[in-house]
Every structure is written in structure tokens, then in C-alpha cells.
Amino acid sequence: MNRLVVALLLWCFALPAWAEEGGGEGFLGLPSLFWKTANLFVFFGLLVYLLVRPLSRFFRARREQIVSHMKQAAHQQQEAERLRSDMEQRVAALSREIAALKERFRRDGEREREALGHQGDEEAARLVAQIGHEAARRVEEARRELASEAAAVAAELALELLERELTPEDRERIFRTTLERLSARAAGGAR
Numbered sequence: 386m387n388r389l390v391v392a393l394l395l396w397c398f399a400l401p402a403w404a405e406e407g408g409g410e411g412f413l414g415l416p417s418l419f420w421k422t423a424n425l426f427v428f429f430g431l432l433v434y435l436l437v438r439p440l441s442r443f444f445r446a447r448r449e450q451i452v453s454h455m456k457q458a459a460h461q462q463q464e465a466e467r468l469r470s471d472m473e474q475r476v477a478a479l480s481r482e483i484a485a486l487k488e489r490f491r492r493d494g495e496r497e498r499e500a501l502g503h504q505g506d507e508e509a510a511r512l513v514a515q516i517g518h519e520a521a522r523r524v525e526e527a528r529r530e531l532a533s534e535a536a537a538v539a540a541e542l543a544l545e546l547l548e549r550e551l552t553p554e555d556r557e558r559i560f561r562t563t564l565e566r567l568s569a570r571a572a573g574g575a576r
Contacts, residue, residue, distance in 0.1 A: 454550075461546060468542070472535050479531065483524050490516040 412420055494516050498509035 461542070465542060468538060472531070475531060479527055483520070483527070486523070487520050490520055 491513075494509075494513045497512055502509075
């Protein structure tokens with residue numbers, strides 16, 4: 386098959402030369418313009434014949450790659466939504482636990498107040514204040530831990546996504562955009 390294509394190509398390129406040899410009337414009694422036109426059509430026909438399959442494979446592969454990337458992005462979005470939902474559930478559970486803890490501390494404080502009633506109202510007020518501070522500290526500590534965990538998970542996911550999807554052109558574009566914004570802020574702040 387390849388030999389036939391090569392032979393056909395050589396014959397097509399040789400036609401105009403043969404047409405010129407015959408003088409004004411051209412090769413096989415046809416004008417040289419006809420042979421040049423035929424040569425052009427054969428050349429473009431062979432070009433199309435040789436390039437159609439590779440180009441169609443390339444475009445099909447590219448389309449499949451884009452579909453694959455879109456599926457991956459949808460999956461990552463679902464995963465991010467699931468993580469967000471998990472974090473919201475954790476925050477809700479933590480809020481319930483904090484409320485239960487406050488309630489328990491409140492009940493404990495009231496029992497302590499009754500048990501230590503002979504020591505007076507000042508001692509009971511001090512204990513309730515201590516319990517409130519401890520609850521606030523634990524709430525703040527739990528929030529910090531949860532925020533740190535959520536930030537670490539989000540950073541990991543973002544880093545994975547950026548490493549997988551960010552091209553050098555994207556990095557350059559982000560860098561230029563950031564520079565422009567900083568320049569605009571600097572110019573706006575100088576006014």
C-alpha cells in the first residue's frame with residue numbers, strides 16, 4: 386500500500402514536467418494547466434487521505450481527555466461537598482456537645498452551690514465564672530482544632546488539584562494577574 390502511495394506521489398509530481406516536454410499542447414494532448422490542476426487536486430487528495438485518520442484520532446483522544454477531566458472535576462467537587470458536609474456535621478455535633486457540656490457544668494455548679502451554701506454566695510459566683518471560662522476555653526480550643534483540620538484538608542485537596550491541573554501557562558497567568566492587582570492596590574493606596 387505504501388509503495389503504491391509513493392509511486393502515485395512521484396507520478397503526480399512528474400506530470401507537470403512531462404507536460405512541459407511536449408511543447409505547447411502538454412502531455413497526452415492535454416494543456417499543461419490541466420496537468421497542474423490535476424496534480425494539485427491529487428496532492429491535496431493524498432494530503433487529506435494521509436491526515437484524516439491521525440487528525441480524527443487526535444481529536445477523539447482530546448475529546449476523551451476533556452471528558453475525563455470534566456468527570457474528575459465533578460468527582461473532586463463531590464468530594465469537596467462531602468468534606469464540607471462532614472465539617473458542618475462536626476461543627477453541629479461540637480455545638481451540641483458544647484451545649485451539653487455547658488448544661489452539665491451549669492448543673493454541677495448549682496449542686497456545688499447548694500453543697501457549699503454555707504460558704505456564701507460569693508464562693509458560688511466565683512465557681513460559676515470559672516466554669517464559664519473553662520467552657521469558653523474548651524469551645525475555642527475545639528474550634529481551633531477543627532479549623533486547623535479543615536484548613537489542612539482543604540490545603541491538601543487544593544494542592545493536589547493545582548499540581549494535577551495547573552499548567553505553566555496558568556501559573557504565568559495567575560502570577561501576572563496577582564501582580565496587576567497588587568499594582569492596582571498600591572496605586573490606589575498611594576492616592
